[in-house]
Amino acid sequence: MTAFSPSSDPSPPSDVLAPPLPQGSEPLVHDAGQEAHPDHRMFGLATFLVADGMTFAGFFAAYLTFRAVNPLPADAIYELELILPTINTVLLVLSSFTFHRAAKELRHDQLGPCRLWLLITAGLGLAFLAGQMVEYFSLPFGLTDNLYASTFYALTGFHGLHVSLGALMILIVWWQARTPGRFTADHHFGVEAAELYWHFVDGIWLVLYGILYLL
Amino acid sequence: MALVLSGLWIGQNVNVLPAAASLNAPIYDQLFKVLFSIGTILFIGIFGLLLFSLIRFRRRDGETGDGVAVEGNLQLEIFWTAIPAVVVLFVGIYSYDIYDRMGGMVPLSDPHAMHGGMVASSDSGTAEGDSAVIQASVLGTPSPTSERIWGGIGSPMAGGATALPVEVTALQFAFLFHYPQGDITSGELHVQKGQPVELRMEARDVIHAFWVPEFRLKQDVIPGQPTVLTFTPIKAGSYPIICAELCGPYHGGMRSTVVVHEPDEFSAWFEKNTTTTVASALSSSSTG
Amino acid sequence: MTIALTPQTSSPPPGLQPEGWLRYLSFSLDHKVIGLQYMVAGFFFYLVGGALAGMIRAELVSPISDFISRETYNEVLTLHGTVMIFLWIVPVVNGAFGNYLIPFYVGARDMAFPRLNAVAFWLIPPAGFLLIASYFIAGAAQSGWTAYPPLSLTTPAAGQVVWILSVLLLGGSSIFGGINFIATILKMRRPGLKMMQLPMYCWAMLGTSILVVLSTPVLAGTLVLLSFDIIAHTGFFNPSLGGNAVVYQHLFWFYSHPAVYIMVLPAFGLVSEILPVHARKPLFGYTTMVYSILGIVFLGLIVWAHHMFTSATPPWMRLFFTIATAFIAVPTGIKFFNWLATLWGGKIALNSAMLFSCAFIVHFVFGGITGVALAQVPFDIHVHDTYFVVGHFHYVVYGGTVFVIFGSIYHWFPKFTGRMLNEDLGRFHFLITFIGFNLCFAPQHWLGLNGMPRRVAEYDPQFTLVNQISSVGALLMALSTLPFLINVLWSAFSGRVAGDNPWKALTPEWLTSSPPPVENWKGEAPLVQHPYGYGIPPGQIDLGAATGRELWSSGQ
Ligand code: HEA
């Protein structure tokens, strides 16, 4: 029963896949993450996030090298306003805590408060995205103006994509949590996965904020 | 022992390289001989061992047993960790020395050369108050004095002679050579035996690479990165200049020739082609 | 859930798993099916890549550009490199053998994420066809498999964008596969099985997957930036817009150097499985083998700039990368000496699997030695981007990995199908491949040293003869696929029946029926703590013994 499968069918889809049992063996099921073997999906997700982090690492390395060796044209003096991104940073960090809170409520089987905190988290994420949009439209440079501008948009844009995806994930688990019994105190892969992902996106932002705005 | 000796002998006597026509080429060939000897010894040794095992320990008809159950031997393993480590270390240090003698570590004449490469223009972004200012670097408008010269290779100078400067432009699909001292532009490179040459290279469109096999020299020419390559030809003759970096359909046809003249021949060529101030250019270029 | 239980031993399951051969064409979740899907698809692309190589060698028979146009030549060589690396070697040594063997080796019934596994495979055929189709529709990419800007920004955009797209898909497939392998090896071991008891191939795949997970995403990010440069006219890598072309090279090689170990580490693992079985000896130096794999993984990540010695890199960087690169010879050397020691004193069966594996040792040592020479900056300055490099890497990828793939097919074919391959045809296949290969690629080293650059459709006429020799070698290699194909097709249906364990091997995949049942073992998975426990005094064990399990229990 994968957390993201949209089907509300109560019977796990894996039943369809169960192979015939050779005589004398226990039933085994060909599907990720259910009774057949312990659930390794969190481990898989963590590995994936390492990979994803390497993509960002590549971008950061490129950005830092560009800065170090590629001079900008003489007329390219840009001031990055710090107010908006700083507010955004606060929003995002805050949202990590609210998500943590939501997961805690879930572990205590408090579905109602859990959903509330999830919604708050999603709201913070969307507010971040809105802030990012405002910043984009108020910047004095466009994507292809120069190397710095291109890299700026590539980095923040790629991160923004991650935030959008994360917010979507949160809304999905929030929606799924409506169904009673969908998530229980010790059975809530969807929420857990979204949380790990969200903290990851948050952490990346802190690095990004550091080298893009502060450095 | 016999293996080592035969390896050394092969290394010293096999001749698979083209003629050595620049000052650094014989140095290069020394390295090649060493690498070739070591390589031959290792390869023949391992190949022989393998062949011997395959023949000596092959399963003969009717044999059904297993081999002996040895799972490892610490001494042996230390031994064959140490051997390659020592060989590799030796080769590394030796080739570093060779590289140094070829001029690879020579800081190029320009003060911003080489080491400047990575640290220059670190002032391009400064944090000020609550806003980060990304400033355009002063290096932005290339002024001749502060222009950064990228890697390349400096050559040991022959007897302190001054180098003949040549500006090289690489473009799809040709090399253009310009002699600032005589304002000569040519499709071929003409140089004089024994006199160092300093190529100042720039690419117009895509990456090309300047390669003269007989000089054992190759240097990528990357757009936006002026590069200097110095060498001293020591053998008269004509050698091919080859573009070694894929640069488009006619990459294979992007060739030219370098002609190494005897001194008087070179003066004649230079004189014939010069359009301006012949005398001054000549006096400074034919000291060798 | 109600499923009619037909008491058939190896019938495929109903539902999403279709019957018989059809499941090989479908979204199957069985790791063995996926493994064979990878294998067959990969081999198909090998024929495509080989046909492209044939076009290259045909063009190079004469020193002028006559067989195909210059643009086509560049398209062909770009496709050849891309297809061979991303659609043949990587999917087959990782995907095919990894999927087939790893669950057996860890004592699991499937991979950790079967669905992800199937998705990873099914990314490959569309990506491959997209790439090949680009040749016929818009013209393929022309900038080599390295796609260096600014050239890749100025050649026709459509082909380059399709190239990027398909490499991104293949990279994604590779990452998903890597995650799956890491999870399976670390998390799915049957209780009681320790890491240091795993067959060596597991360690090789663990190392490979770590490289995949750490380096492939960087390539993906880089290619996304490159596509922005092409489509949106940003200037990341475009010097005329203020960008930096060398940064691309760094990022590209940060993936593509580890990629060469992604291509060869699994092959090392496979050889470590094949040699002990056919030499009837334990694998020599298990522990050092494990550490040398980890050493190669670590060093592999920090040597990328040895591909850029002429790209105006600063001297300290060249020095560092020379030393680091050359040091890879140490852990690699340990592995080779261990293999030699494994053979030493064995009872070596000179069958096709063994011959291919030994040829691998010869070729790879040769290619490795030229590699260490290339790592020396002054040497590389002369031969960089020449046929010497082409010779080097075909020795390691073809003479190394492809030979291992063939050897492995001879070794595991009885497992896949329950039938043996024909040995005589196999040795014949080996002989012409071996001769053809060496005839084709050994002379290329001389070409490079003497002044023939790579990626050219026309060359100095003085090299004509040597190029023709090389082309004859390529022709032999092309012909050598015939006996192989005939052998595989014929043996699959009417080869000698193999029995469950024709090699009397001790690794877990042989301790079940051949071909194995859907759940890998009827009953519990065996606990194999000594996968290389060969070496029983003669007479004490009967090679004519019945089942693997019997052999196993008497063996320890
Ligand atoms: C399977 C793929 C594979 C493998 C395993 C290797 C292995 C190695 N490669 Fe190779 N390489 C490629 C595939 C591979 N390479 C490709 C595809 C390219 C070209 C890319 C392109 O430009 O298109 C390339 C190019 C390439 C270059 C760049 C050349 C250039 O463009 O100028 C260099 C330079 O350092 C290099 C070095 C090495 C080294 C040092 C090893 C080492 O790992 C080898 C180590 C092994 C041994 C040394 C043998 C066994 C050891 C012993 C028996 C111990 C004793 C030995 C000694 C003490 C020497 N390779």
Ligand code: HEA
């Ligand atoms: C990774 C694996 C790999 C493999 C297995 C091969 C296999 C071969 N390669 Fe490959 N090669 C590369 C990777 C590989 N190559 C790479 C990465 C490059 C660099 C590209 C670049 O510069 O960007 C390259 C470049 C390259 C060049 C240099 C081109 C140039 O620089 O101008 C040459 C030239 O000889 C060559 C030849 C061959 C040959 C003859 C084979 C042979 O071994 C192939 C043998 C197999 C066959 C011949 C198949 C037989 C089947 C048929 C012929 C039937 C076909 C029929 C149908 C499809 C119906 N290759």
Ligand code: CUA
């Ligand atoms: Cu210019 Cu190749």
Ligand SMILES: [Cu+2]
């Ligand atoms: Cu490499």
